[in-house]
Amino acid sequence: xxxxxxxxxxxxxxxxxxxxxxxxxxxxxxxxxxxxxxxxxxxxxxxxxxxxxxxxxxxxxxxxxxxxxxxxxxxxxxxxxxxxxxxxxxxxxxxxxxxxxxxxxxxxxxxxxxxxxxxxxxxxxxxxxxxxxxxxxxxxxxxxxxxxxxxxxxxxxxxxxxx
Amino acid sequence: xxxxxxxxxxxxxxxxxxxxxxxxxxxxxxxxxxxxxxxxxxxxxxxxxxxxxxxxxxxxxxxxxxxxxxxxxxxxxxxxxxxxxxxxxxxxxxxxxxxxxxxxxxxxxxxxxxxxxxxxxxxxxxxxxxxxxxxxxxxxxxxxxxxxxxxxxxxxxxxxxxxxxxxxxxxxxxxxxxxxxxxxxxxxxxxxxxxxxxxxxxxxxxxxxxxxxxxxxxxxxxxxxxxxxxxxxxxxxxxxxxxxxxxxxxxxxxxxxxxxxxxxxxxxxxxxxxxxxxxxxxxx
Ligand SMILES: Cc1cc2nc3c(=O)[nH]c(=O)nc-3n(C[C@H](O)[C@H](O)[C@H](O)COP(=O)(O)OP(=O)(O)OC[C@H]3O[C@@H](n4cnc5c(N)ncnc54)[C@H](O)[C@@H]3O)c2cc1C
Ligand code: FES
Ligand code: FES
Numbered sequence: 001x002x003x004x005x006x007x008x009x010x011x012x013x014x015x016x017x018x019x020x021x022x023x024x025x026x027x028x029x030x031x032x033x034x035x036x037x038x039x040x041x042x043x044x045x046x047x048x049x050x051x052x053x054x055x056x057x058x059x060x061x062x063x064x065x066x067x068x069x070x071x072x073x074x075x076x077x078x079x080x081x082x083x084x085x086x087x088x089x090x091x092x093x094x095x096x097x098x099x100x101x102x103x104x105x106x107x108x109x110x111x112x113x114x115x116x117x118x119x120x121x122x123x124x125x126x127x128x129x130x131x132x133x134x135x136x137x138x139x140x141x142x143x144x145x146x147x148x149x150x151x152x153x154x155x156x157x158x159x160x161x162x163x
Numbered sequence: 164x165x166x167x168x169x170x171x172x173x174x175x176x177x178x179x180x181x182x183x184x185x186x187x188x189x190x191x192x193x194x195x196x197x198x199x200x201x202x203x204x205x206x207x208x209x210x211x212x213x214x215x216x217x218x219x220x221x222x223x224x225x226x227x228x229x230x231x232x233x234x235x236x237x238x239x240x241x242x243x244x245x246x247x248x249x250x251x252x253x254x255x256x257x258x259x260x261x262x263x264x265x266x267x268x269x270x271x272x273x274x275x276x277x278x279x280x281x282x283x284x285x286x287x288x289x290x291x292x293x294x295x296x297x298x299x300x301x302x303x304x305x306x307x308x309x310x311x312x313x314x315x316x317x318x319x320x321x322x323x324x325x326x327x328x329x330x331x332x333x334x335x336x337x338x339x340x341x342x343x344x345x346x347x348x349x350x351x352x353x354x355x356x357x358x359x360x361x362x363x364x365x366x367x368x369x370x371x372x373x374x375x376x377x378x379x380x381x382x383x384x385x386x387x388x389x390x391x392x393x394x395x396x397x398x399x400x401x402x403x404x405x406x407x408x409x410x411x412x413x414x415x416x417x418x419x420x421x422x423x424x425x426x427x428x429x430x431x432x433x434x435x436x437x438x439x440x441x442x443x444x445x446x447x
């Protein structure tokens with residue numbers, strides 16, 4: 001079946017491309033647009049490595065068709081920070097050893113970003129529940145939770161200072 | 164993990180969606196959140212030539228609580244069910260159960276309509292809707308009709324819905340009394356090994372009415388009239404709970420799979436039901 005015209009806003013930039021409707025969003029991002037931050041872990045909707053932010057929600061981009069995403073606004077890890085200006089979450093993952101191999105990290109941070117938008121001052125238990133769609137095979141989670149709690153504290157302090 | 168090719172449709176009204184389902188018959192499938200259907204398509208266990216995406220149909224969204232009746236649009240997501248303050252107040256059972264479904268990412272995408280229309284015995288909402296005695300409204304080429312959740316499920320993936328019908332909304336009366344949803348799963352994000360939805364009303368220390376439904380313990384959800392009756396008139400003591408558990412065990416039909424053998428599942432079903440009854444009773 002033919003390709004269709006797809007428009008996306010990815011990390012603030014408008015993109016237009018042709019894709020078969022059955023192509024998955026993760027493949028469009030990685031292969032058509034060269035955005036390789038979101039990873040393919042399980043490809044079966046379980047691990048969260050492919051998590052991106054779509055229209056203000058964390059989604060597993062291996063479980064979204066390109067056609068469904070037509071018109072959507074998408075943020076990936078590349079849109080949160082870069083080596084010259086890390087996002088607070090990236091800083092805190094670095095500071096608190098929230099990553100080892102780093103494979104799960106883009107998904108973790110993109111999910112944590114949305115979670116903290118919805119719950120800016122979470123308890124440890126709320127962080128664990130809010131992050132339960134993301135699996136890590138290295139860290140044992142402890143330092144990921146620490147990093148997210150530290151990032152929340154930093155973000156709240158910055159907000160207070162600004163007021 | 165690439166599904167077969169299909170043609171993609173994004174109608175903007177129920178009528179337009181029904182027209183597409185009618186035109187393409189069993190080659191077409193509605194797409195809601197996609198978190199049951201897309202995995203099946205990737206595994207090529209679902210063969211779909213025309214995918215009818217419901218995301219642009221605004222009338223399928225929303226939660227209304229009015230005069231003791233709750234109406235929820237099919238495209239309302241699990242995330243929205245959890246975060247709706249009026250619903251949480253009127254029917255806290257929905258929130259308690261929704262929080263035990265899947266994980267945050269899946270709950271942003273997965274819809275109530277998709278969960279109840281899917282027909283997978285592992286889905287939590289069908290049993291919950293049987294417990295609440297909900298009614299589903301289906302729209303087809305000849306107009307709308309209603310089917311009770313307790314009559315909707317025929318076998319795994321077989322329901323009373325025709326291929327050219329859309330499930331548009333779910334309706335039920337806000338229950339009185341105590342409630343509980345108790346689910347045993349291997350890990351967060353897993354389907355139930357066994358789950359129990361319970362509603363209980365009490366008056367003067369005695370149970371006056373009860374509703375019990377079990378999930379993933381047969382090829383359809385199991386609403387247990389006999390288990391509910393075992394509680395009515397009792398003081399919800401251990402003997403009554405034991406009688407309800409025994410009645411439930413003879414109504415379920417679990418199968419051995421990677422969640423365990425039949426004996427284990429039957430045992431777990433008894434444990435979750437006893438816990439759910441006690442919690443519901445303490446809230447009644
Ligand atoms: C990792 C993971 C864990 C999960 N864990 C759980 C769990 O613990 N409990 C649970 O209940 N679910 C679980 N799910 C399933 C999830 O809740 C699904 O989102 C839900 O079952 C289907 O909803 P959907 O909106 O995604 O539907 P879809 O996948 O889009 O559709 C499902 C089926 O229903 C049909 N359909 C959808 N909407 C309509 C409609 N309005 N009218 C007619 N037919 C329609 C579709 O054609 C399809 O056949 C899990 C999913 C994943 C990926
Ligand atoms: S790759 Fe998408 S959830 Fe694992
Ligand atoms: S750091 Fe290796 S998987 Fe998480």
